[in-house]
Amino acid sequence: MARYLSLLSIVFLAAASGCQSNNNLVENIPAPNFNGPTVLSAVAVAPAPVQPAPQLKLPTRPGLVGDRAWIPNAPARPWKWIVIHHSATPSGGAVRFDKEHRAKGWDELGYHFVIGNGTDTGNGQVEVGSRWPKQKWGAHAKTPDNRFNDYGIGICLVGDFDIERPTAQQLQSLAKLTAYLMETYHIPASNILGHRDTKPTDCPGRNLNVAQVRRMASQILADAGIPEESAQTAAATELLDDPSDLEGILQTAR
């Protein structure tokens, strides 16, 4: 019953937000409720208003439009960064990259999101990688301490931006997705990084301007009247976080 009502509320909220996504609702069913069975009395009682589970946060404020498919169905991971990549290939998409990453012996597609360029998928189309609904660590930005894989959301734009430019549609989708992630996970603009900011690499190519992406995403939040997380607030939160507390959670998440 509770699941059914939650599902109804998702349908209602999705309709209210004007979402056009046709994605399967089953993807977004909230985590099971372990609070015990709901006992129904013989007398019909108006059901209490159903609140969506905290992890099913929908962008309800005007101006910031997210896609329902971006909402994971697992508790939020404590994301701290957004790391932008290019595929360094003229064409591709999540299905193709997933095959390639598995062929390398990886668990699955290493990125959390892929933004198409009109080859394998639509121009500016955002594909949600299989890790994201599970809120699984990434496999896209290896460093000695692995912090950008552990707490960085990996977004890959299809294209080789050393020799071509990202399309306007790709940049718009990237800015919208980034703004949504900044707001939802309280990530400051200063923590939007190119892969090259995490280690010596060309990725995401010399024609992808990360500062421009930060400005575009910040503008979307400003237009929607949404206050941005300041770098100072984020740094203070970081000081309060004891990484050893998180280790147990991460072990079970893996």
Ligand SMILES: [Zn+2]
């Ligand atoms: Zn990269």
